[in-house]
Amino acid sequence: MLICILAFTAHGTEIINGKKVPDRLMLYVASVQNNKGQHMCGGFLISEDFVVTAAHCDKLVVLGTHNLEKVDDGTMRYNVTRCKHPDFNSVASGNDIMLLKLSKKVQLNNKVQPIQIPKGEMKVKDKAKCRVVGWGYTRAGGKVSNVLEMAEVTLTNRKECAYVSKSISAKCCITDKTYQALLSSQGDSGGPLVCGATAAGIVSFNRECDPNIPNVYTDVSKYVSWIKKIRTKLLID
Structure with missing residues (x-):
């Protein structure tokens, strides 16, 4: 089962430059x-x-x-x-x-x-706030960050990313389009999508950091x- 991430303009330069993860957080x-x-x-x-x-x-x-x-x-x-x-x-x-x-x-x-994972089927409400974290490229075509960074995403309904693949049963997320270049590029595959205190998803793939195409996450609860x-x-x- 997959979760899709759809680009959406939101936080501006704060995400473009990345948000460093404090040393005391995300120790998993x-x-x-x-x-x-x-x-x-x-x-x-x-x-x-x-x-x-x-x-x-x-x-x-x-x-x-x-x-x-x-x-x-x-x-x-x-x-x-x-x-x-x-x-x-x-x-x-x-x-x-x-x-x-x-x-x-x-x-x-x-x-x-x-970090805890779901104990069974996890139903995250639309518009719930989640976080993505990783060491991937800070921008398309840029360098990989050596410092752990994170960005916030917001869940939406699956219709928003149904065009990714007709064969995919998916949840969707909307995020800042600079987030896709920041935290869903090469180097961040395998990292967690964290909703609340739970690892709800795993970064699977995106389409060349294109902000107009959804990123895809594995749904851990499945x-x-x-x-x-x-x-x-x-x-x-």
């Missing part, structure tokens, strides 16, 4: 990296053992910092066991979700804390049973 956000230690995707910690990200992302995890220029490899970087959703084929076809089992338990403290099943299996193994 993870950087999912390649073997060279390069940031590829976002992710989010849901327990001492597990991070959720998009199925098309990479295989190392960094936790405990909002600044990717300040990473202690010995305490912040984790190897993982990857488990993609079995029905994932491509980002456009859905099921873009992956569970990562960390090589060792995270020590929860004032720098690292998990995969709660799968997450529970895989967590149990991986802990036993």
